[in-house]
Amino acid sequence: MRPVRKRTAAVNDPAPARAAVKGPAPARRRGRTAVVLLTADLRVHDHPPLRAACGAADEVVPVFVRDPAVDRAGFTAPNRLAFLADCLADLDRSLRERGGRLVVRTGDTVAETCRIAREADADEVHTAAGCTGFARARETRLRRALEEDGRRLYVHDGVDSVVPPGDVVPQGSDHFAVFTPYFRRWSERPVRAPLPAPRTVRVPEDLRSDPLPSRADVPGVSAGLAAGGETEARRRLRSWTSRHLGAYEDRHDVLDDRAGDGTSRLSPYLHFGALSPVELVHRVRAGRAGEEAGPGAAAFVRQVCWRDFHRQVLAARPDAVREDYRPRHDRWRRGDEAEADLRAWREGRTGYPLVDAGMRQLAHEGWMHNRARLVTASFLTKTLYVDWREGARHFLALLADGDVAENQLNWQWVAGTGTDTRPNRVLNPVRQALRHDPDGTYVRRWVPELAGLAGPAVHEPWRLKGPDRAAYDYPDPLVGLDDGLARFRQARGTD
Numbered sequence: 001m002r003p004v005r006k007r008t009a010a011v012n013d014p015a016p017a018r019a020a021v022k023g024p025a026p027a028r029r030r031g032r033t034a035v036v037l038l039t040a041d042l043r044v045h046d047h048p049p050l051r052a053a054c055g056a057a058d059e060v061v062p063v064f065v066r067d068p069a070v071d072r073a074g075f076t077a078p079n080r081l082a083f084l085a086d087c088l089a090d091l092d093r094s095l096r097e098r099g100g101r102l103v104v105r106t107g108d109t110v111a112e113t114c115r116i117a118r119e120a121d122a123d124e125v126h127t128a129a130g131c132t133g134f135a136r137a138r139e140t141r142l143r144r145a146l147e148e149d150g151r152r153l154y155v156h157d158g159v160d161s162v163v164p165p166g167d168v169v170p171q172g173s174d175h176f177a178v179f180t181p182y183f184r185r186w187s188e189r190p191v192r193a194p195l196p197a198p199r200t201v202r203v204p205e206d207l208r209s210d211p212l213p214s215r216a217d218v219p220g221v222s223a224g225l226a227a228g229g230e231t232e233a234r235r236r237l238r239s240w241t242s243r244h245l246g247a248y249e250d251r252h253d254v255l256d257d258r259a260g261d262g263t264s265r266l267s268p269y270l271h272f273g274a275l276s277p278v279e280l281v282h283r284v285r286a287g288r289a290g291e292e293a294g295p296g297a298a299a300f301v302r303q304v305c306w307r308d309f310h311r312q313v314l315a316a317r318p319d320a321v322r323e324d325y326r327p328r329h330d331r332w333r334r335g336d337e338a339e340a341d342l343r344a345w346r347e348g349r350t351g352y353p354l355v356d357a358g359m360r361q362l363a364h365e366g367w368m369h370n371r372a373r374l375v376t377a378s379f380l381t382k383t384l385y386v387d388w389r390e391g392a393r394h395f396l397a398l399l400a401d402g403d404v405a406e407n408q409l410n411w412q413w414v415a416g417t418g419t420d421t422r423p424n425r426v427l428n429p430v431r432q433a434l435r436h437d438p439d440g441t442y443v444r445r446w447v448p449e450l451a452g453l454a455g456p457a458v459h460e461p462w463r464l465k466g467p468d469r470a471a472y473d474y475p476d477p478l479v480g481l482d483d484g485l486a487r488f489r490q491a492r493g494t495d
Ligand SMILES: Cc1cc2nc3c(=O)[nH]c(=O)nc-3n(C[C@H](O)[C@H](O)[C@H](O)COP(=O)(O)OP(=O)(O)OC[C@H]3O[C@@H](n4cnc5c(N)ncnc54)[C@H](O)[C@@H]3O)c2cc1C
Pocket: 252, 263, 264, 265, 266, 267, 268, 270, 271, 300, 303, 304, 305, 306, 307, 310, 368, 369, 370, 371, 373, 374, 377, 395, 399, 401, 402, 403, 404, 406, 407, 408, 410, 411, 414
């Protein structure tokens, strides 16, 4: 029996439950049970594996496996564990509303999935395709193990991306290496219709489940971490798109987040699959009742495309998690001085208020505005000339949306080892601050020791002299911007 890779329909399909399928569609039989292995797809709406399993079987086992191998790979962090706990609790509630429940197991994902398939006497397992090397290797092992047991694995594409990696490729290559041509082709692709949540999910009664993890049991969580879960994701999607989407094109780079809504803050929900990117794009393109989707929607959808872009790069080049996508022969600074600079950057004490504000927002919320991510990452990799891997590791230790594809490839983009066509550009943190936080509100919020400095003066405290300067307990800049720039240009051989 061969495993089957399923594709949900790529086009608007009036009957989405009959999505296009590669290979034989399983016919529904009485008494039949299917397992749905959930990974980064913690939702009930627009869930192709769940819909397919509900369509094929009388009883369905939605299972999430807490796998120590994921921890060992170094990609778990308190903020994401807490957010995950929220997502699992919410998913369990949604399944219970539909007559079912979530089954949680702990152990090796492959062994546990096979065990539960045996216990439930399920002859098929449905799961979503992943884009990382880790996920793909796990899929291969699962397929083999299930085959040995006489069971069948269905892997569904298009669950955590709008366009699955590999579906849009340039001639003669397995992926796009530059965003703009990818975006053009991506935009031409019709997007399949989102699938409704199943009305009922019947789960066999006698299956054991470990207790659901709880956010309260996770130590070291950021005080300002958002609540996770599909219900919250859908609430946020509704309220943000109705009130702020229209202004996105103009406001997405505004750092002053007193209003807090220049961007959607949906990234952690997308990371855990609490929100479907397919549904997100549909909703945004559809606009408000009776209105055309405007430039805000177009700018937003373009941003969501970056997510798919990185996923298709990583699927083709799994080594880009750790290796330079485009090596620039960097000899990054190492040693005590570089370590001290890195520490100051992590702690938000570089002496550049915008950089420090971003780093402190990250520590407090487990999230950082995209513009601040760009500035803080450029400062580390270019002005301080410290290896992007160090910065990526720190971001992954804190970000609720910390995602191997998006984090590593954005870091590489900023460091100039990735897909940026201008790899040696350096963002000046003062100019960026004056442009994107002109009144200094963002900085004063996150660097309260400078709150006494009114207006844009907060961006350059080093201009103060004598006792005025001494009144502020805030460090001097780690390095002059001109010196940092000269060091970087020399290292890259562009001076
Ligand atoms: C150094 C660095 C590291 C980053 N690490 C991550 C990460 O680990 N996980 C992550 O999801 N994003 C990452 N990003 C991308 C981006 O900063 C976040 O997706 C965005 O800030 C999330 O906020 P939002 O949901 O309000 O975005 P919005 O502006 O509302 O955008 C909507 C969605 O589009 C997607 N998106 C927007 N910008 C990007 C981008 N540059 N790359 C990929 N997707 C994008 C996100 O899914 C986002 O939720 C990183 C960017 C940089 C520069």
